[in-house]
Amino acid sequence: MHITLYRKYRPKDFEEIAGQKEIVKTLKASLRNGKTSHAYLFTGPRGVGKTTIARLIAKGVNCLKNGVTDEPCNECENCLSINDGSFMDMIEIDAASNRGIDEIRQLKEKINYQPVKGRKKIYIIDEVHMLTKEAFNALLKTLEEPPEHVIFILATTEADKILPTIISRCQRYDFKALSPNEMKEKLKSIATSEEVEVPEEVLDLIYENSGGSMRDATSILERIMITCLGEEISLEKAEQVLGITSLKKMQEFLEKLLDKDYTSLIKILDNFWKESVEIELFFKDLAKYCKNLMGKGELEPEQGLEIIGAIYDSLNKFKYEEDKRLVGYVAINNLLSIGRGPVITQEKIVERIIEKPVLSIKSEDETPEKEEIGKDITFEYILSQWKNIVEEAKKEKITLAAFLISAKPYNLEKNNLIIGFDGENSFAKEQMESPVYNDVLTNVVRKLISSSLKIKYVFLGKRKEKNKNESKLADQIVKFFGGEIIE
Structure with missing residues (x-):
């Protein structure tokens, strides 16, 4: 049976975690010294390792071969069952679909039972911010004084929605989006294991479209690999898979823009329309492209910021306009107005509603x-x-x-x-x-x-x-x- 790449290559020990070095270092030290907390709060964007590290903690406290350790063996019965999600003493709860007070009451009733096979019962509550206020209050006392054999690990992408009284009872760790180098190293490792060669520019493209999420990046890599099965992976093919504007088109458009070539810009836009390219998406991709050029020192920051500002100003003002090609014309006009004042002023826009x-x-x-x-x-x-x-x-x-x-x-x-x-x-x-x-x-x-x-x-x-x-x-x-x- 086919297993998706992000599940196949989910880290089985702390050394395989991409990024989060300080968090990993602290948690390993606490496991190594037997000083784990009774409750953790993991916050941060999706797909950066919150649930994965929660499972590693479960292995660290329940490994049969190495005892309480920061280096679980991945060979004993407990480690293997945690890897495949069948460990009876690791209870994963999706708060998005189990958010009411009744579910928390059931949890409280079962929490006093001793572990079946492990040293600790691990409760992992994902998307914990989705719990109702009543459910939070029901959980509060349990979090403050849980039984000795229980560890709570709460994970959320929206920490601001968690009650301060809950946060104060947990050891909090803030996860960050992965950096380009951290993600690309992990993707290269996966590609090598799959015996696939992925060009550097494709890895850059994957990072740009992943939002710093390792899970999203791995899923994108898998889509590209499946599409290019038996073929060489190229930037052009990756762009087609992701449905984004090709680098060559953006280079050509930017050149004509800097040359203030009205005729060529309109022709390019009309060709996009005939090719069913999403005009709004193209301009957003162009803004990202300019951002990357500024980062590489290939575009003056002042010029790049003006271009990005003009693009989003046009798209935001006319985001409800159904004819996106007309919005594209407006965007071009505003982009070519850089340096000579905007064509569309706020006063004129207000007059339109009279x-x-x-x-x-x-x-x-x-x-x-x-x-x-x-x-x-x-x-x-x-x-x-x-x-x-x-x-x-x-x-x-x-x-x-x-x-x-x-x-x-x-x-x-x-x-x-x-x-x-x-x-x-x-x-x-x-x-x-x-x-x-x-x-x-x-x-x-x-x-x-x-x-x-x-x-x-x-x-x-x-x-x-x-x-x-x-x-x-x-x-x-x-x-x-x-x-x-x-x-």
Whole structure:
């Protein structure tokens, strides 16, 4: 029967533990000198060895061959049964599914029974923070004065949820996420045992996606090994297995970004969309990539931090936008705005939540028009030329294409060309009203249609009602700034 790698290579003695050197050193000394505590609290992120070390303590106090020891034999009946999880005097409780006072009462009733085969009964309570307050209180007295033959080991990922009265009765150890070197050494050992060669860059990739969890890293390694069974493991294949953006794509994107190459960046983003690459995930991967480059000294910290800040600023502000490609365009625009001030200010974002009347037109000066458009220029003619206008504008500033996707000519009033947006696209309308985009489109229209034309932007139809269909983005902005929508 196949055994998953993280179970197959779970440490069987203290020397095999990856990381946690100070904790291991202290616990070994307490076992060696027969000074174990009656209750331990192990805190820290998932997959860093809390339950594994709890089992090692169980072996250390119950080994038949070496006695109470920091070097259990892994040969005697007790050690072997602890390894396979069948030791009767080691009781593992999942507090997430056994969190009530009744379960703790049952524990208290059985706790006075002597061990069946070992010297000590070991109670390992995992995710102990999930216990109810009543269950904690029921456990409190037992933790304070447990029978001599009992050791409690409480494990949690959220120590802040544990009652201080519980913590004060335990010997506390704070586990940390593994460092890159600690994890890679362990992964290399596993790969060698499995007769598999894993390149260094793949080990770096596994660490980056494990969050410092040895269990997660081992599971990732196993996925890659199964996918590449009988084949050479490469960075490209590992990236495909993990579903993350390839290093080459991020290198290319960053190069174009530093060169401020609008056209190439939009083409890359459009290709991602066609290849079904998750746009939001790509930008998060890009942020991590910049972080790693800063760590290696290959990207200036100031520049890297600005890029990371612009990425997360864009993603957080528009995380409820369904069209992620549009969010990608915004992110590119913000990234290219670094050094010249952000295009989207907080004041403008707040203005977006104000209801505007149908066909509302921004106020202009009321001076008479100096020049009328030619009589042969009709609204129908402008409609027929709209596609050409958009294409020409795209050549001038490629991000215009994103904001004009849902726009269309609505009317022609004297020398004012009215461009309409539906109620869902207030962001696109707002961007087109800014000089950065309006000036470009105006120049294109004047070049192709008439030199006297001006452009104004309006909403077509009603805006969505707040309590029914209003954009989630507007709701989030109201909540963020503590304001209200003005009807």
